[in-house]
Amino acid sequence: xxxxxxxxxxxxxxxxxxxxxxxxxxxxxxxxxxxxxxxxxxxxxxxxxxxxxxxxxxxxxxxxxxxxxxxxxxxxxxxxxxxxxxxxxxxxxxxxxxxxxxxxxxxxxxxxxxxxxxxxxxxxxxxxxxxxxxxxxxxxxxxxxxxxxxxxxxxxxxxxxxxxxxxxxxxxxxxxxxxxxxxxxxxxxxxxxxxxxxxxxxxxxxxxxxxxxxxxxxxxxxxxxxxxxxxxxxxxxxxxxxxxxxxxxxxxxxx
Numbered sequence: 505x506x507x508x509x510x511x512x513x514x515x516x517x518x519x520x521x522x523x524x525x526x527x528x529x530x531x532x533x534x535x536x537x538x539x540x541x542x543x544x545x546x547x548x549x550x551x552x553x554x555x556x557x558x559x560x561x562x563x564x565x566x567x568x569x570x571x572x573x574x575x576x577x578x579x580x581x582x583x584x585x586x587x588x589x590x591x592x593x594x595x596x597x598x599x600x601x602x603x604x605x606x607x608x609x610x611x612x613x614x615x616x617x618x619x620x621x622x623x624x625x626x627x628x629x630x631x632x633x634x635x636x637x638x639x640x641x642x643x644x645x646x647x648x649x650x651x652x653x654x655x656x657x658x659x660x661x662x663x664x665x666x667x668x669x670x671x672x673x674x675x676x677x678x679x680x681x682x683x684x685x686x687x688x689x690x691x692x693x694x695x696x697x698x699x700x701x702x703x704x705x706x707x708x709x710x711x712x713x714x715x716x717x718x719x720x721x722x723x724x725x726x727x728x729x730x731x732x733x734x735x736x737x738x739x740x741x742x743x744x745x746x747x748x749x750x751x752x753x754x755x756x757x758x759x
């Protein structure tokens with residue numbers, strides 16, 4: 505589900521769960537552990553996170569982990585998403601997301617955990633479209649949008665309208681740092697990681713922690729609020745209606 509390659513001090517982690525890199529609880533746990541492993545390994549100086557699939561970076565949380573076969577909502581995957589989010593933010597080394605294809609909802613959040621985001625000019629798409637499923641990105645992830653430099657107008661387009669943005673649109677609002685031809689995406693992300701390695705590592709880690717603390721000083725509170733809010737939202741009639749098709753498709757596939 506996640507492949508690993510180490511080269512010249514850069515660890516490349518590739519999501520590989522066909523057909524669309526849906527984020528199950530298990531793969532979120534592996535992502536969290538991958539961040540902790542990279543932090544603990546002295547030979548790893550920077551991390552590039554990418555997809556092995558041409559059309560998807562990640563389509564978001566696995567529907568099977570959001571709605572059971574009985575139609576009842578589940579919170580397990582969201583809880584794992586929070587743990588993954590924290591692990592990647594606490595990784596004190598440079599991190600870059602190379603976004604080729606769609607990064608939707610939870611997939612967008614995974615990309616947002618990285619210090620920098622490069623996106624494919626031709627295929628890159630990003631959306632924080634939870635509102636269309638009767639859910640909310642929560643104040644935790646909305647504050648992350650602002651902390652990485654997304655404009656307030658851009659946040660409204662993403663969160664209130666649930667818009668899916670093309671690569672140039674994502675660049676215009678500050679959601680990504682660079683638009684790159686798809687054929688050059690991984691090479692560009694790798695080159696940037698190599699450049700960031702040249703910075704003093706202890707200072708980089710401290711600045712990263714200080715920046716996070718100064719911009720989002722209430723992360724702990726927001727994580728607790730998100731944990732309390734999500735079960736209420738996913739259990740609401742509108743979320744059940746929006747997610748109902750997921751349960752139906754699951755039952756059909758298991759029949």
